[in-house]
Amino acid sequence: MPQAIDFGKLLSLFSYDKYDPLLFGSSLFLFFFLFVLLVQRLFSNQKALRIYSLLFFSLFFYYKAAGIYLLLLVFSSAFNFYFGKLIYESKTALLKKIFFITALLVNLGLLGYFKYTNFFLQILTDLKLGTIEPLHIFLPIGISFFTFKALSYVIEIYLEMFEPVKSFRDFSLFIFFFPNVLMGPIDRASVFLPQIEEDNPITKEDVGRALFLISCGLIKKYAIADYIALNFDERVFGFPLRFTGVENLLAIYGRALQGYCDFSGYTDMALGVGLLLGYKLMDNFNRPFKATSVGDYWRRWHLSLSTWLLDYLFKPLQISFRSMRKWGTALAIFFTFFAVGLWHGPNWTFIFFGILHSVYLIFGMFTQSLRKKFTDSIKITGTKFHKFLQVVFTFHLLAFTAILFGSPSLQYTLDMLHQIFTFFHPEVFPQFVQAYTTVFVLIVFGYVVHFLPKSIEVKAQNLVIKMPVVFQAVLFAVVIWIVVQFKSAAMMPFIYFQF
């Protein structure tokens, strides 16, 4: 007997479920996206309909992740569109400034209310300034990302780098655009909005590149990051004292790779999905572990955030503190990285993570000439060996911050360090390789691929672009097959969803 369709179940696919957003890589997302592509294709000659349908799909996508807080996204779009215009049209510098500061306060105020209220209440309680019960505040997913995206618009208008767009429809697409609304990249208005205007057709090259990116993203996220996290890292980070120092150290190496594969995997997918819709999003990563200094690392990791903060926070601070010369720059670095930490969330581990990065950078700045003198004296400046040392040393400085990033609280960080420095037991290593063979192979594989020359990636990408469509389809099927082999029953949320 044929089964009756359960309409209740069907309906639930379209309604908000806190625990079930439309994750890239889920089968529901695949159907959703195929439908979106079909509609876009159907309206290929009608730009307005294409944009309106994309707005609708983006709102649905956000609704699936945040429910009624969809209204906040709509408010952000309307408010910033209107204030962009007000700033631009103001006749006097004073009025311009008033509108600009209002826009900053409203955007940052909303972000602060949803993200940090309970954190500050907790601080007040800890300082015994009063006991205030934490409030029930829902954190609208992606708020840090879309707020920064919207802020780039008003800031660039204030700095006269960009003129406001006339179309509220186009501006809303910039804010709502589903590939980057939840986890970035934090695209710049001045780069994204002209693309809507130009309306460039999608080329065969775009399709090939998108396929390559989505494949890389799926493998990074599901075959590497999730597998390492579930089968090894979460266990060690959850109970560091149950493991030896060598396992803790390997978990930290694993965690650094996992963090990168999780976030850059998501970005690759976002970029690929964007390309198939005709939009080029900002790239976020450039092999961060190849960095030769912590400064270099921030030119390779989460670029859309680091360049945002560099342009809109660091530079203005540095200019205001310029009479203090190097100390002024040091202060600007400190405030910027304090903001980096706080941006990641209301937790002391994130704040220490940011402060630690600022300490690295400030120390690096003050010792630059001293370090050069030293490497000159032992005649290694600029040699391959010098670069190798720099990469290894920088990586370990970063791995150390990865402990803070991955620990539920500072106590766990201290426990891990305690195990590494007092209970190392290197003889456990062969047993580890035997017990966690797949994890070990994946970690090694991940790092080896990361350190391959960029030219190999370009060649692989060109190969996919030039492939006949049939081969592309087979390749994609193989990737999905691999991902399914690795994928656990329960999908892990992306780490950066919480920000």
Next chain:
Amino acid sequence: MISEKLRQVILKELELKEFNLQDETLASQVPGWDSLNHINIILAIEKGFGIKFKGLEILKAKNIGDLQKLIDSKIPS
């Protein structure tokens, strides 16, 4: 046009012997002009020309040509 004086101030601060600075040259295209060094160049220009910039004016400058215009606007002709 980038004036000889501005060219000299920038090259001296960056310890460069020669570099072709054009109106549309971006800071990122000049060797050594990074985010940390940026402020030293601004300070050197302020000192060299005996002028004082407003923070917002410097942030608005997109390339070296803009910087030249800004300097010109501050020096009485």
